[in-house]
Amino acid sequence: MTTMDGRGPARPLLEVEDLVQTYRVPGGTVQAVSGVSFRVRRGETLGLVGESGCGKSSVAKALVRLPAPRAGRVRFDGLELTSMSFARLRRVLPRMQIIFQDPVSALNPRRRIRDIVAEGLAIHGVDRAGIAERVDETLRQVGLDPDLVADRRPGEFSGGQCQRIAVARAMALRPELLICDEPVSALDVSVQAQVLNLLERMRAERGLAMLFISHDLAVVRNISDQIAVMYLGKIVEIGDADEVYRHPAHPYTRALIESVPVPDPTAPLGGDALRGELPSPLEPPRGCRFRTRCPLARPSCADAEPPLTPIGPNRSVACHYPLVT
Amino acid sequence: MSSVMQPAPPTGSAAETPPTASRAARRGAKLPLWVGIGWIAGLALVALLADVLPIAGYDEVVGAPMQGPQLTGEPLGTDAIGRSVLSRIVYGARASMAVGLTAAVLGLVVGGFLGLLAGYFRGVVEATIDILAEVVQAFPPLLFLIALAAALRPSLASLTLALAALIIPSFARMTKGSVVAQSSREFVLAARAMGASHWRIMFREILPNALMSIVAFSVVVMALLIVIEGSLSFLGFGMPMPYPSWGGMVAEAKDRIASHPSLTFIPAFFLFMTVYALNTVGDHLRRRFDVEQSQL
Amino acid sequence: MNPTTTTDPRPGPEQAAGPDRPPPLLHVDDLRCHLPTRRGLLRAVDGVTLTLERGQTLGIAGESGSGKSMLVRTIMGIAPRAARVSGEVRFDGVDLRRLPAREARRYLGRHIAMVFQDPSSALNPVVRIERHLTEGPRHHLGLSRAAAREKAVQLLEQVGIPEPRKRLRQYPHQLSGGMRQRVTIAMALACDPALLIADESTTALDVTVQKQILDLLQRIQRDRDMAVIMVSHDLGVLAGRTDRIAVMYGGQVVEEAPTPTLFAHHRHRYTAALLEAIPDTARPRHSALHTIPGAPPDPVALGPGCRFAPRCAAALPRCSTDVPHLEPAGDDGHRYACFAPTGLRERP
Numbered sequence: 029m030t031t032m033d034g035r036g037p038a039r040p041l042l043e044v045e046d047l048v049q050t051y052r053v054p055g056g057t058v059q060a061v062s063g064v065s066f067r068v069r070r071g072e073t074l075g076l077v078g079e080s081g082c083g084k085s086s087v088a089k090a091l092v093r094l095p096a097p098r099a100g101r102v103r104f105d106g107l108e109l110t111s112m113s114f115a116r117l118r119r120v121l122p123r124m125q126i127i128f129q130d131p132v133s134a135l136n137p138r139r140r141i142r143d144i145v146a147e148g149l150a151i152h153g154v155d156r157a158g159i160a161e162r163v164d165e166t167l168r169q170v171g172l173d174p175d176l177v178a179d180r181r182p183g184e185f186s187g188g189q190c191q192r193i194a195v196a197r198a199m200a201l202r203p204e205l206l207i208c209d210e211p212v213s214a215l216d217v218s219v220q221a222q223v224l225n226l227l228e229r230m231r232a233e234r235g236l237a238m239l240f241i242s243h244d245l246a247v248v249r250n251i252s253d254q255i256a257v258m259y260l261g262k263i264v265e266i267g268d269a270d271e272v273y274r275h276p277a278h279p280y281t282r283a284l285i286e287s288v289p290v291p292d293p294t295a296p297l298g299g300d301a302l303r304g305e306l307p308s309p310l311e312p313p314r315g316c317r318f319r320t321r322c323p324l325a326r327p328s329c330a331d332a333e334p335p336l337t338p339i340g341p342n343r344s345v346a347c348h349y350p351l352v353t
Numbered sequence: 354m355s356s357v358m359q360p361a362p363p364t365g366s367a368a369e370t371p372p373t374a375s376r377a378a379r380r381g382a383k384l385p386l387w388v389g390i391g392w393i394a395g396l397a398l399v400a401l402l403a404d405v406l407p408i409a410g411y412d413e414v415v416g417a418p419m420q421g422p423q424l425t426g427e428p429l430g431t432d433a434i435g436r437s438v439l440s441r442i443v444y445g446a447r448a449s450m451a452v453g454l455t456a457a458v459l460g461l462v463v464g465g466f467l468g469l470l471a472g473y474f475r476g477v478v479e480a481t482i483d484i485l486a487e488v489v490q491a492f493p494p495l496l497f498l499i500a501l502a503a504a505l506r507p508s509l510a511s512l513t514l515a516l517a518a519l520i521i522p523s524f525a526r527m528t529k530g531s532v533v534a535q536s537s538r539e540f541v542l543a544a545r546a547m548g549a550s551h552w553r554i555m556f557r558e559i560l561p562n563a564l565m566s567i568v569a570f571s572v573v574v575m576a577l578l579i580v581i582e583g584s585l586s587f588l589g590f591g592m593p594m595p596y597p598s599w600g601g602m603v604a605e606a607k608d609r610i611a612s613h614p615s616l617t618f619i620p621a622f623f624l625f626m627t628v629y630a631l632n633t634v635g636d637h638l639r640r641r642f643d644v645e646q647s648q649l
Numbered sequence: 650m651n652p653t654t655t656t657d658p659r660p661g662p663e664q665a666a667g668p669d670r671p672p673p674l675l676h677v678d679d680l681r682c683h684l685p686t687r688r689g690l691l692r693a694v695d696g697v698t699l700t701l702e703r704g705q706t707l708g709i710a711g712e713s714g715s716g717k718s719m720l721v722r723t724i725m726g727i728a729p730r731a732a733r734v735s736g737e738v739r740f741d742g743v744d745l746r747r748l749p750a751r752e753a754r755r756y757l758g759r760h761i762a763m764v765f766q767d768p769s770s771a772l773n774p775v776v777r778i779e780r781h782l783t784e785g786p787r788h789h790l791g792l793s794r795a796a797a798r799e800k801a802v803q804l805l806e807q808v809g810i811p812e813p814r815k816r817l818r819q820y821p822h823q824l825s826g827g828m829r830q831r832v833t834i835a836m837a838l839a840c841d842p843a844l845l846i847a848d849e850s851t852t853a854l855d856v857t858v859q860k861q862i863l864d865l866l867q868r869i870q871r872d873r874d875m876a877v878i879m880v881s882h883d884l885g886v887l888a889g890r891t892d893r894i895a896v897m898y899g900g901q902v903v904e905e906a907p908t909p910t911l912f913a914h915h916r917h918r919y920t921a922a923l924l925e926a927i928p929d930t931a932r933p934r935h936s937a938l939h940t941i942p943g944a945p946p947d948p949v950a951l952g953p954g955c956r957f958a959p960r961c962a963a964a965l966p967r968c969s970t971d972v973p974h975l976e977p978a979g980d981d982g983h984r985y986a987c988f989a990p991t992g993l994r995e996r997p
Binding site: 246301 | 713828855859860864882889
């Protein structure tokens with residue numbers, strides 16, 4: 029599924045190395061992302077999972093420099109984005125688009141759908157005739173009839189339809205990488221499936237690479253080739269999606285999987301809930317960051333921070349006592 | 354300190370009465386929207402067409418002084434030196450509308466622009482604009498105006514400029530707040546992620562969303578300006594002498610309020626109605642905007 | 650009360666008591682909530698009949714716009730002012746809708762409490778946690794300040810908030826989202842209500858925190874033998890945590906059954922579609938998910954016939970002309986309203 033169609037060992041479309049992002053807050057400086065590395069190949073989806081506050085959205089925004097990361101490298105198709113001038117970055121941005129969580133807030137309520145979808149094209153100087161044609165084509169691709177929707181405004185549409193429009197706005201630029209920041213979390217289960225199917229179809233038809241961010245492993249699992257699990261600004265486990273889901277190596281990954289509600293009243297409710305809450309990123313725990321909530325923590329976990337260590341082909345985990353070795 | 358936070362329980366139920374009462378009062382005291390719009394539109398039309406209407410000039414003596422309203426002849430009567438009250442009201446409308454509207458528009462454009470810059474760029478730009486705004490607002494408004502009017506020699510233009518300067522800070526603040534709120538919304542992020550320029554984001558994405566509340570505010574400000582202009586004229590710092598203004602007319606007639614009340618009440622009535630109508634329209638705009646916002 | 654709409658002849662001690670059997674804790678009869686809008690009459694709730702026994706948990710499922718939130722709001726008597734409400738809401742035998750507003754208010758917060766979706770907007774940002782928790786008991790139960798404070802500490806302990814005495818002095822923004830939702834639950838529990846209504850109260854939370862909150866609600870419900878109405882768009886959330894589930898569509902209940910029956914032997918096509926839309930982690934990677942085509946009906950322009958018919962794959966000609974009514978199926982109080990039910994064969 030992730031073969032390079034005879035293109036050989038092509039370099040990954042997106043390479044992120046040691047990404048660090050910090051924000052200033054009233055109590056000091058928070059390191060929202062502390063040294064995250066991953067790669068996404070063309071046509072492949074990486075699912076990035078974690079609780080809110082783990083830094084996954086900061087990763088997404090740092091990739092497109094909203095704002096630029098504090099340290100680390102982001103290479104897109106071999107181009108180093110972090111050190112690039114804004115003028116050059118503007119020419120690269122159309123190739124990587126981002127979709128946000130709240131479809132209603134993501135669309136300007138005062139503009140017509142036609143203008144919203146055309147926004148990127150207009151910014152990048154496509155001529156009027158070209159814009160009109162591309163807007164209609166893209167709206168049709170996301171399953172909306174341009175004649176019915178193009179002249180209306182976002183307020184007239186449901187959340188699911190708004191998310192389709194947001195997908196259309198991103199896809200109008202024909203990007204190679206789509207960054208989806210919790211694109212279905214605000215939607216009903218029944219509408220979630222529609223949007224996920226749409227994204228999946230876009231990926232299959234356009235050979236799109238995706239970075240798919242969500243707090244819900246059940247959602248990520250189906251559309252991802254790889255899954256990376258984040259906790260307090262770090263990746264604690266990364267690997268093949270099926271492997272990670274079937275045999276989680278990190279206790280946190282297992283807790284996330286057990287938290288997914290099972291649509292079966294006869295199934296056991298699955299283990300104890302994860303204790304407590306995400307510690308303050310202002311002062312992350314010493315040693316392993318997860319130890320304060322880990323059901324398997326031992327005293328030695330406080331001594332040293334476990335590095336992300338390979339435990340198999342394309343599989344790494346950051347735990348002193350992994351569940352799978 | 355927790356005692357401060359804890360009013361006795363019955364206040365919960367008692368507190369429900371005042372809001373209802375005041376809401377009813379507000380609703381009862383409201384003009385129908387069409388009356389408000391009609392009044393302002395009619396007044397604007399009359400003020401615009403004052404020169405071609407079949408009325409006397411504002412400083413023309415048309416008859417005996419201090420005639421009351423008449424069925425034939427002068428419908429609103431004449432003033433202390435025999436000028437037509439009707440013409441003076443009409444030309445006064447011109448002054449009030451011109452000063453109020455121009456100053457409000459000036460304040461909106463300049464203050465709105467500064468607020469947009471401050472709210473979008475924040476940082477140094479915001480700090481600089483804030484300091485300027487505070488300097489202006491630190492003066493008591495009436496003193497500020499009287500000082501300016503004295504320095505500039507009263508004229509339509511100087512009065513308008515002075516009033517505009519007075520309200521620019523309010524517009525800047527108000528716009529800034531609205532822009533800051535809009536800037537954090539995701540469609541602004543989306544535009545930035547597509548490589549949109551600052552100007553494009555400010556004028557295409559943010560301003561249209563902030564505009565409605567600013568316009569509603571400017572209508573209410575216009576009412577306020579007309580009152581201020583009236584007060585200035587009443588105090589003798591308004592429009593230069595023979596030119597009529599409603600505030601000035603009230604001032605001239607105030608000594609004769611007992612013997613000739615109509616001379617005071619007619620301009621006062623027009624002043625009151627205009628302010629009332631503007632407030633009604635402004636309120637309506639603001640409420641419509643609130644509803645739109647809450648539906649987002 | 651219409652005898653054909655009474656539900657759930659549940660075998661139990663109450664029934665054994667014969668004619669002296671106490672009334673159910675909550676009985677909603679033909680409840681309607683219509684909102685006049687510029688486009689016409691919006692039928693948010695359109696004839697709902699439900700019964701909830703003491704100590705039971707009822708799930709209400711449906712997509713946004715199905716009327717589930719408006720239903721619980723109408724039950725609570727907090728529908729919008731302009732709404733036209735009809736029908737009965739009998740709480741412990743008393744029709745709340747016939748009570749004078751002053752008396753009906755006494756039930757709210759005292760006997761019936763509600764937990765909302767968004768904990769941040771349910772708490773007043775300038776009021777300390779202590780006052781949030783003490784106001785209700787002091788008002789409804791007439792506790793002294795000191796007694797109310799002690800109760801608040803106990804409540805916070807019960808909902809699993811560490812260092813309760815310190816928390817009392819804090820403001821809502823000093824707590825995380827999960828903690829805030831725990832505080833709103835503590836607020837709802839403050840007067841020992843007999844019925845707790847949780848309206849999408851975990852939807853805005855992470856899955857991990859959602860599980861914590863759901864576990865907490867379940868524990869409290871068992872400890873206190875309290876009745877709970879849980880509203881959610883996610884049948885997965887309701888699966889292991891409710892006794893019965895009512896599925897709503899277009900302002901009406903289209904199917905209601907004990908939870909195991911609903912999952913194993915649902916009859917309504919909409920229930921089937923909702924269940925299929927839940928992401929199934931066992932299916933192969935990149936395979937398409939089941940979706941429900943189309944969108945929920947416009948509550949201002951409801952056609953004749955079954956409201957789900959335009960989106961239903963199994964719709965018969967009569968589905969778009971005749972209205973299906975809730976019919977009993979089996980002896981466990983299972984009811985559904987469908988002319989072309991699914992899964993008839995599997996039913997023993």
